[in-house]
Amino acid sequence: MTVVMTKIGIAEVRAAKDPAVLVTLGLGSCVGVCLYDSKKKVIGMAHIMLPSSKEIKNNANKAKFADTAIDMLIEEMEAIGADRKSITAKIAGGAQMFSFKSSNEFLRTGERNVEAVRRELGRHRVEIVAEDVGGNYGRTIEFYSHDGSLSIRTIGHGTKVI
């Protein structure tokens, strides 16, 4: 059976029923949040850009921020049959792509995004079962609905499945 791969762009959220593969190409300082309901085989992915919608004036796009995108993703998964009690999470990304001699606060965005995602998932009582975060390199991630596996490709830092 051929399964269509759906690309999730920056600041997008998508839920899908089995069979489905959700993909994000070239994840840098953003965080890919991958949620899975193993009983209903519903998956969801959010490509999160910033930690908090409360720090920014222009916050209309809820899919951008950790605090609003995760709410949105869980709701979209529930709408197609997922049960939030059986959802688990895998997260990837949050790299620091450049290291400047004088470190500015904005350069820590990767790390801050990861912290915010952990906090928000904790608030929803969603357990993080696996993660591949930090470092100074980009990642392409593919999330499979049939077993909830997340495959991660990099340039020069190997390939893995978590």
Place this chain on the structure above:
Amino acid sequence: MELNYENLNSMQLDVLKELGNIGAGNAVTALSKMLNKKINMEVPQVRILELAEVSEVFGGAEAPVTGIYLRMEGDISGNIMFLLPMESSRVLLDMLMGGYRDGDEFDEMDLSALEEIGNILAGSYTSSLAAMTGMNIRVSVPALAIDMAGAVLSVPIIQFGHIGDSVMLIETHFSEGNKHVKGNLLLIPDVESFVNLLEKLGVA
């Protein structure tokens, strides 16, 4: 109304594009002097793109690129990113230090050479900007990343907070003999600097 690349009038765009042309010309002249070689340059293409679309220029978010990132401070603040496709990075290193590198593996020497190139090109670009506007502009030490285009570009995208933000992409093709390089300079002034820049150029 917030002033950004999207809501500029055609005259303002023309002036910024011309600035891109002159800046790119000076940058290539600087490179030519440094190498002491004759470098030919085609007329640069100046385009206004959404940040999220920029990776398409390099063949998609997963395509490997060299990114050199610098911060501008002074009368105008903002960021400059110099982007090279991998093939152009190898050719440029060949021009600079001799010897074509086959793989994606660059050594420390190669990396600092690329950083230095980014520094020179961005530096000569900003000095032409400063000369034309009478503004005082300083440029930070460059930082370098060689990775997927999407990942490298996520840094300016996040910094500007909204993906709808547009940037000016100056695409320059230059060659020395049969060695061709395609370089791309992204100019991303901070929002508050935009008005100032246009005023200084006389098109506010």
